[in-house]
Amino acid sequence: MNTIAEHIADFLKEYPPFDNLTFQELYNIATNIRVINLEKHAVLFQNNDILHDSFYVVSSGIINLTTVADAEETIVNKCHEGDIFGLRPFFAKNNYMMTAKAREESIVYAIPIAVFRPYVVNNSDVLNFLLESFAINSRHTKDNVNSGNKLVSDNVFYSDTQSEMQYIQSLNYNNSPLTTTGDKIIKDVAILMTDAMVDNIVVCENNNPIGILTDADLSSKIATGRYPITATIDKIMSSPVVTVIENVSLAEAQLLMLKHNVTHLCVTKDGTNKSVVKGIISEHDLIVAQASNPGVLIKEIKRSQLPKDLKQIRDRLSDLIQNSIQKNITISHVCNIANEINLALIKRAIELTILDLGSPPARFAWLSIGSQGRKEQLLLTDQDSILIFEDVTPEKYREVKDYFLRLAKRTTSLLEKVGYEYCPNGHMASNMLWCKSLTDWIKQYNSWMNTPGENSNDLSSIFFDYEIVFGEPKIEEAVENVIFKNSINNPLFFDFLGNDALKKNSPLSFFKKFILEEEGPYKMKFDIKTRALMPLIDSARLLILSFNIKGINNTYLRFKQLAISDSKNAEIYLSCAEAFLTLLKFRTIEGLKNDDSGQYINIKELSKADKEKLKNALAPMRDLEELIKSKFQLTQFS
Template sequence: MKPSNAIQERVQEFLNKYPPFNLIMPEKLQQLAAQVRVLYLEPEQVLFSQGDARHAFFYVVRQGAVRLLQQDELQEQRLVDICDEGDVFGARALITKNNYASTAKAAEETLVYGVPIALFEPILHENPEVALYFAAGFAAGASVQHGRMQETNQARRGLKSQLGLPLPLHLEDVLAVDTSQSLVTCSPETSLRLAAQIMSDKDSSFMVVVDEQQKPLGILTDTDMRKRVVAGHVSIDDPVTAIMSSPVVSIKPNPHMAEALISMMRHKIKHLCITADGSINTVVQGVVTEHDLLLAQGSNPAVLVQEIRQTKSIANLPTLRDRAEELLQKYLEQEVSIAFVANIITEINDALIVRALQHAESILGEPPLRYCWLSIGSEGREEQLLRTDQDNALVFEDQHAAGEKEAQVYFLKLATIVNELLEKSGFEKCPANMMGSNPKWCQPLHTWKQYFYSWIHEPTEEAIMHTSIFFDYRPVYGDVKLAAQLTDYIYEHIQQERIFLPFLAKHALQTPPPLSFFRNFIVERGGEHKDQFDIKLRAMTPLVDAARVLTLDNRVAGMNNTFKRFEKLAELEPQNADLYREAAMAYEIMMRYRALNGLRNHDSGRYLNPQELNKLERQTLRNTFKPISDVQELLQVRFQLSYLG
């Protein structure tokens, strides 16, 4: 039994590193690991073929790699994906019950875990988060191309993306490369001096070395020039053959992106020659570069984040951030999980903030003290899908009075640069000036502790208002230990002051459920938004406030996101689990409606016109309001608010 238990423990430990298994309760995962089958595949061994009936298992790569291949109408196989350690494949059988849409073949010696579908299906139905991970791949637009469904690749894409991990290329897409433009070429006898001059004149970073028939012999790049010629290893008068990369790796015209990407990875190169038949024995027509692949990934959030982080020109940030709106529109139209969408948009916003802070530091010089930039409000909760107004703050380390005053001057300048850059990127400045450029919200750690001490121990209406904003802070950049120290201080004093949470709960009840006695939407009676429904104030804020006070009551620290808070509460309070899950689902639906409304009207999406909603939309929204009244009733009873006055 000991060896068996040891294997089971290793399986469980491995699975717990990867989604969706890391979302499963330990005891359930332990039971699952005990039934996992370990399979060894030799190179080129087929695990299942396209069209095969589904197995009793879906699979996870433990070690090695598995290629997923699809056969087209011409009976030609093409690569649609490569699964490596931790990747799930064969999941289509779990979701659709249909035959396999691709062939799984070992790329090398490979170990895979076979996870029994019969044992996993109850987990899928019992755990909404696990179900979302699998379903997201299909919701993300399981596209039909050339008459074939791409579920297998889409499922994997959904699995990886749900944790905010980089989304892979749309591997089935064709990579269109313009071969009509003149290609920079030279003969093998050309000197490096002349080649450098030609490349400079043509503004090209590479040159293809060809023979008399224009067949490719090698590729010369500016990197080769720097490393070999400028470094003095080769004379500038030597021929290009002295440093060119040869032989070239070639590919046929209009390749699938998977084919180009894998070829570059396999050969550790950044350029592929396009030839008439894909071999080096025909005329070169063009070149696919690594940059071409990056441009083709324009809708890939991982690439967008990378571009934001690495852009040298700060003036590019607003344009880069605009592209996130296109992503948001696509994800919402395809009904992708809001949890996933929120993760992606948060990553993009955080990258923008970090790049802005780095830019500010480059202008002002090294910070005089350690500091931490905090996102607060909806961005602090990782819920800011649309570019609404900014909410942020800055905390820096304690120092003697003179040192703090001098440091604050620096940090106010830094915050001003960041706030202005965020404004240029579409995030309006906070009307209430809840920003790091406000001296009140740019303070040393001990001052922030004083703020929270007074708010907790003297819970006036203004104090409660401030806590509803600042309690949801999230460290984005800098020394996160400062934020951690502040968090520890806050929770210590919440436990000391028993009256605080009831006051916070009372504040959460200020907005009544958003339906009238006749089940009509309670709309604005006058002003600019007359007859419109304020989904933020009347529906979303009550759930945000309730989730906050209930997690504080359960002493849950470091979790700001509203639907994650409700999911955690469902785990901590099984007797109220159904209500909390309904509240989480309701909040996600509201976030989707608000985002769609905002994109449609080019605004914050806060005000909906009930008359523009169809019957199904109105009914769906009405159904989301039910958990509001139920949660508020729970607060009323738990904190005995009828006695609070």
């Protein structure tokens, strides 16, 4: 036996997915492996390089995977001993989208894909591991494989959400494919394909697909003389054909092509070969679809110069959200993706305004507040924002504030053209009330929190849901520190927020009937925002502030964290987390259907099952209300 190959096989069997293979299989793979020694900072491949014929395993050292955005290099993953990386050649045909660089002296094993592919195709555990590693960029090592996937941070857009999107993206493909029957002569069919300028034809029997003929079949079986050109095509067609359903996603199509080692998929009415052909998906279609992934959308946003360019991208995001709902993708995943693209659009609007106005006279932070700040904006609702600039000398204050008001007015106007309506309550950075210095903002939060009953008309709880979009993170941190400092031992503030959270009208009557609007344009409709979502949003905010938990602004994640921090009430919090996602999905479906905010649900149009699902999502609210009354000793409500 080759002792080096034996040593490599021994190493590989300690790590997934290789632990699913026999030692003999690993030894066979190891004999084809190239051992690569990398000096510190050496680059194995970089962004936009042509794909290699191998993928890689770290034998020793650390490999950093990085992306470059806005001339800034960001580490999206660190690969340690036993980690696999560079899987893109398995699943995509376009170039690398990351750079792999040695952080220290390292040794990596290059495993040729052609050698490893048969083990992937024949072993579903290996296939699933590779797909998962590519799709959600999880890292499995010997130390953490038993403790679950170690996911890259949600903040790292290029790894997590980009691949997530591949499960949402629908494919555009030829929905008028050429078809024929198996008894046709090869020469005639080849002429037909040439005239139609296509590289494939589906072979049918009683309108159902039984095989496919491609240019590759003609090259390998006719041009080589194995079969005469006068033979019938059933002799050389590839059979059986791999079939899929009509709304197959990009990732699913990639997986099937890999699994069956084919270059075309046949789309049928029910996804089997027992129904009518509806289309054909080629490898080329997958390459084209790659151009619509979030990474590409973000790049397009960064290159955009006009509001109409940004609007077109926001419209494409709406299509992606709609596709995800149809595919039953977890709504929290969709929120992550939508949030990244919404933030990129807002950031670009600010950048374009700065390019127009000239450099800011002071450092500042632009914060999205409300649903954008909570990463919950799936529909095109109104914009909510604040602007905080650093403290400047009194003589400069007026001039600096004037600049930032101009910046905010132009930015909000640009965003309105993109499709984000103005906030009807004026909660925008373009309002001089919400564009001011850090000291003024600290005074504002101190006033709101320490004397909440006085002059509180301008206090909206959305000011406590925020996310920095552009500017100086330390400014956001300063505001956050003030909020959480004021949260300690402040019963007056929590009494005010608690009453505010509980004063929303009940969603169900005593007899468990939906309480509908009694008059106005939405008469006999259910206000899912005011009666269902807002009580959950307000309660999660109230509780997260009371437990002094920083850095979590999303309602679903707030409830999940509360279940850990207040474990005796974990069941209530977890029920509320799931309820929130269900309600958000109902609202999103309604909004997409009617091209509006989705606030008012027509209960009559819901199926019996959906009515029950909606009622069940409202059930935890009673327990949550009792918990809040008890915790904050609230007995009278305003």
